[in-house]
Amino acid sequence: MKVRMEVNVRSFIEHNDLRGLKALLEDQDAATIVEMIDELEPEEKVIVFRLLPKELAAHVFSELDPKEQMKLLSLFKEERVKEIINSMDPDDRTDLFDELPANVVKKLLEYLSPQERALAITLMNYPENSAGRIMTPEYVDLKEDMTAAEALQHVRETGKDKETIYVLFVIDRTRKLVGSLELKDLIFAEQNQKVSEIMNSNPLYVHTTDDQETVARFMADHDLLAVPVTDSETRLVGVITIDDVVDVLEEEATEDIQRMASLGATYTSYLHTGWHRFFKGRVLWLLVLFIMEAFSAVVILHYIDLLQRFVALAAFIPIMIGIGGNVATQSSALVVRAISVGEMDLKDWWKAILKEVIVGGLIGVTMGLLLVAISHLVIPVWYLSLSIGVALFFAVLVSAVLGGALPFLAKLLKIDPAYMSGPVVTTAVDVLGILIFFSVIGRLV
Amino acid sequence: MKVRMEVNVRSFIEHNDLRGLKALLEDQDAATIVEMIDELEPEEKVIVFRLLPKELAAHVFSELDPKEQMKLLSLFKEERVKEIINSMDPDDRTDLFDELPANVVKKLLEYLSPQERALAITLMNYPENSAGRIMTPEYVDLKEDMTAAEALQHVRETGKDKETIYVLFVIDRTRKLVGSLELKDLIFAEQNQKVSEIMNSNPLYVHTTDDQETVARFMADHDLLAVPVTDSETRLVGVITIDDVVDVLEEEATEDIQRMASLGATYTSYLHTGWHRFFKGRVLWLLVLFIMEAFSAVVILHYIDLLQRFVALAAFIPIMIGIGGNVATQSSALVVRAISVGEMDLKDWWKAILKEVIVGGLIGVTMGLLLVAISHLVIPVWYLSLSIGVALFFAVLVSAVLGGALPFLAKLLKIDPAYMSGPVVTTAVDVLGILIFFSVIGRLV
Numbered sequence: 001m002k003v004r005m006e007v008n009v010r011s012f013i014e015h016n017d018l019r020g021l022k023a024l025l026e027d028q029d030a031a032t033i034v035e036m037i038d039e040l041e042p043e044e045k046v047i048v049f050r051l052l053p054k055e056l057a058a059h060v061f062s063e064l065d066p067k068e069q070m071k072l073l074s075l076f077k078e079e080r081v082k083e084i085i086n087s088m089d090p091d092d093r094t095d096l097f098d099e100l101p102a103n104v105v106k107k108l109l110e111y112l113s114p115q116e117r118a119l120a121i122t123l124m125n126y127p128e129n130s131a132g133r134i135m136t137p138e139y140v141d142l143k144e145d146m147t148a149a150e151a152l153q154h155v156r157e158t159g160k161d162k163e164t165i166y167v168l169f170v171i172d173r174t175r176k177l178v179g180s181l182e183l184k185d186l187i188f189a190e191q192n193q194k195v196s197e198i199m200n201s202n203p204l205y206v207h208t209t210d211d212q213e214t215v216a217r218f219m220a221d222h223d224l225l226a227v228p229v230t231d232s233e234t235r236l237v238g239v240i241t242i243d244d245v246v247d248v249l250e251e252e253a254t255e256d257i258q259r260m261a262s263l264g265a266t267y268t269s270y271l272h273t274g275w276h277r278f279f280k281g282r283v284l285w286l287l288v289l290f291i292m293e294a295f296s297a298v299v300i301l302h303y304i305d306l307l308q309r310f311v312a313l314a315a316f317i318p319i320m321i322g323i324g325g326n327v328a329t330q331s332s333a334l335v336v337r338a339i340s341v342g343e344m345d346l347k348d349w350w351k352a353i354l355k356e357v358i359v360g361g362l363i364g365v366t367m368g369l370l371l372v373a374i375s376h377l378v379i380p381v382w383y384l385s386l387s388i389g390v391a392l393f394f395a396v397l398v399s400a401v402l403g404g405a406l407p408f409l410a411k412l413l414k415i416d417p418a419y420m421s422g423p424v425v426t427t428a429v430d431v432l433g434i435l436i437f438f439s440v441i442g443r444l445v
Numbered sequence: 446m447k448v449r450m451e452v453n454v455r456s457f458i459e460h461n462d463l464r465g466l467k468a469l470l471e472d473q474d475a476a477t478i479v480e481m482i483d484e485l486e487p488e489e490k491v492i493v494f495r496l497l498p499k500e501l502a503a504h505v506f507s508e509l510d511p512k513e514q515m516k517l518l519s520l521f522k523e524e525r526v527k528e529i530i531n532s533m534d535p536d537d538r539t540d541l542f543d544e545l546p547a548n549v550v551k552k553l554l555e556y557l558s559p560q561e562r563a564l565a566i567t568l569m570n571y572p573e574n575s576a577g578r579i580m581t582p583e584y585v586d587l588k589e590d591m592t593a594a595e596a597l598q599h600v601r602e603t604g605k606d607k608e609t610i611y612v613l614f615v616i617d618r619t620r621k622l623v624g625s626l627e628l629k630d631l632i633f634a635e636q637n638q639k640v641s642e643i644m645n646s647n648p649l650y651v652h653t654t655d656d657q658e659t660v661a662r663f664m665a666d667h668d669l670l671a672v673p674v675t676d677s678e679t680r681l682v683g684v685i686t687i688d689d690v691v692d693v694l695e696e697e698a699t700e701d702i703q704r705m706a707s708l709g710a711t712y713t714s715y716l717h718t719g720w721h722r723f724f725k726g727r728v729l730w731l732l733v734l735f736i737m738e739a740f741s742a743v744v745i746l747h748y749i750d751l752l753q754r755f756v757a758l759a760a761f762i763p764i765m766i767g768i769g770g771n772v773a774t775q776s777s778a779l780v781v782r783a784i785s786v787g788e789m790d791l792k793d794w795w796k797a798i799l800k801e802v803i804v805g806g807l808i809g810v811t812m813g814l815l816l817v818a819i820s821h822l823v824i825p826v827w828y829l830s831l832s833i834g835v836a837l838f839f840a841v842l843v844s845a846v847l848g849g850a851l852p853f854l855a856k857l858l859k860i861d862p863a864y865m866s867g868p869v870v871t872t873a874v875d876v877l878g879i880l881i882f883f884s885v886i887g888r889l890v
Contacts, residue, residue, distance in 0.1 A: 319738050422778070
């Protein structure tokens with residue numbers, strides 16, 4: 001990896017060498033500047049922003065945390081705010097507005113030029129997490145009867161501020177999408193060839209209302225640098241580029257992992273999230289799980305006489321529910337991820353169940369036999385240690401199957417399958433494990 | 446999303462309409478063809494491959510599962526195998542060779558042209574999971590003193606088979622990387638401007654030995670379409686493009702999720718992995734966890750007299766360890782992900798601990814008070830129900846801190862922090878929870 005020079009931006013500011021700092025910053029890309037100013041106080045960041053050309057300032061601003069963006073907006077002079085939000089890419093601006101309180105958005109909208117304002121409002125009107133929200137209306141469009149040379153000239157003339165010029169879209173007179181081509185097709189074509197001969201006349205596209213994650217995975221599968229976005233009448237309205245897709249995929253993975261851990265909300269940043277937000281999100285789920293878990297106490301109290309007779313049985317409760325929980329976590333993680341990346345769909349539920357029955361059964365036999373041997377050391381009564389082993393076998397089998405089944409059940413109920421993993425299945429399986437344990441032993445003893 | 450026509454490839458084959466099928470397939474991209482032939486038997490796939498032009502055949506082949514690739518290689522005629530592996534992109538070929546047994550690779554290497562063979566061997570010699578393994582040596586290089594027009598002409602002449610022409614690299618006479626530029630810079634430049642004036646003379650780059658995940662995140666952060674790869678003397682040796690990076694990020698997320706669930710191995714596909722592989726990977730981890738969990742039995746047996754006196758205490762064991770496990774899962778998932786996406790590093794350990802102490806403490810107080818109330822209904826002895834609540838408070842606090850600390854400990858020991866989540870922390874916290882429960886109650890009673 002390129003070794004970065006460790007630039008101390010703060011010392012430039014302290015020595016008031018703003019000209020030197022400016023020269024240094026202008027050569028960097030936005031992400032590098034974000035790294036360089038990471039440790040600065042907001043007031044110092046404002047100084048840095050004053051030194052940046054407005055396009056670059058807008059890019060750097062787009063890369064910051066929503067919380068920081070809000071803070072900076074309150075510190076910038078009005079003129080600077082206007083410049084930055086007018087220079088931002090429309091998709092980044094939608095992202096920002098999504099995070100801001102409505103009254104701030106209203107104020108910022110007033111700062112936009114009429115044209116940009118209309119654009120911003122259109123984009124914000126698309127449903128949350130839809131393709132419309134991450135697209136930008138800044139693309140290059142071509143006509144079918146242009147020659148390659150004309151098309152390239154058109155790119156030169158109109159492409160400068162566009163999100164990408166590497167993927168180009170061909171539209172007809174009604175703005176309907178009729179084809180797509182890559183810039184390289186134009187470069188390698190005979191210069192008098194028609195666009196209609198070069199283009200792919202069966203272009204891949206997505207709708208404004210499609211889900212972002214689906215779009216992201218679609219683009220990743222087809223190795224697309226950009227995908228056209230159309231309205232319900234296949235009129236071209238925008239483009240989504242690969243850099244946005246990378247962000248979406250990363251966010252979705254984070255969301256999945258956090259849902260699998262029952263965190264109650266999605267936190268885009270660990271360090272920048274306050275303890276009260278974590279507390280609120282986490283404690284709510286924990287209370288639900290607490291209530292679920294309380295049923296295991298009810299079961300144990302129900303079998304209190306049995307336990308009184310063989311109090312050493314209590315020693316096996318953690319093993320019983322621990323192993324069950326671990327197996328269920330394994331199964332659900334596999335199934336949730338396979339559903340999430342699109343490898344399995346609702347119709348594949350039986351394949352997962354079948355696999356979990358086989359794998360869960362084998363694991364159950366292995367663990368069961370092991371526990372028979374170990375428990376016999378503690379309670380040297382064969383029928384008791386055998387019962388404990390049999391109970392573990394069933395607990396493991398049920399855990400594996402439930403871990404595989406619950407994500408599909410969630411999918412059926414249109415809930416994100418990721419919720420059906422980690423603590424949720426572990427807790428469900430705890431209660432079932434206790435129930436199996438005592439009812440098997442109660443029956444066999 | 447574009448509605449795909451549901452093409453029944455099999456019916457084309459059954460009706461022996463191979464010409465029709467060929468015409469249909471030639472218009473599709475590789476990913477679409479993979480979808481279309483997904484349900485076919487291997488023997489039918491061989492027929493489809495015969496119809497594809499060799500470049501497209503190589504692309505489709507690259508997109509298949511390693512297991513399928515191996516099967517097809519055994520079914521293809523020798524001539525077809527030669528064509529396909531000679532036409533594959535070098536990076537995809539490295540991917541394939543990584544998965545094949547050594548004797549098959551040896552045979553396939555013989556099929557390659559001398560030039561491609563030398564290339565393949567060079568790439569395979571880079572360490573596993575390094576940038577060298579996913580790069581391709583097929584890039585366009587420019588010289589500093591070319592004009593924009595000359596450079597564009599050079600791209601036209603040499604760019605056809607290259608992995609990308611949208612990012613171009615400038616090298617000196619010793620092949621040292623001196624700059625980079627995007628194709629759009631050439632397009633928008635004055636045609637007689639020198640490359641040296643247009644290029645970014647401080648280009649971002651990575652080394653052949655850099656870790657793939659680090660490279661992927663680096664490219665994502667800087668919104669790069671392609672990044673140059675250099676050897677230790679900054680000589681340009683290859684390029685990594687964004688489509689490979691998307692795959693790496695997806696694989697890393699899958700690996701993280703599976704490690705967090707203690708699955709014992711990384712499974713790239715749920716449906717295509719046999720039960721014996723799942724069994725082997727899962728049962729090994731479960732045995733380790735079994736041994737850890739067994740300590741909780743030891744603790745309980747140690748306190749068997751106390752339990753004999755108040756047998757209803759057993760009813761609280763699942764709640765005690767369940768809640769602790771859930772809290773630890775939450776904390777570790779947050780910290781593991783934050784480390785994984787590069788938000789936190791080893792030096793930030795104290796920030797995580799501090800946050801977990803605060804959040805864990807608050808959750809502990811909430812849950813503890815709740816349990817005092819509930820347990821008082823079961824065991825109406827104030828000092829007992831108070832002890833139970835105090836025990837839960839400590840169990841939750843310890844779980845939160847341990848869940849936040851273990852991923853950092855793993856990082857310190859150069860183990861992937863993802864292992865320190867889910868079942869591993871849950872089990873550790875189970876044992877501690879039991880220990881806290883009985884020692885608090887044993888002391889207060």
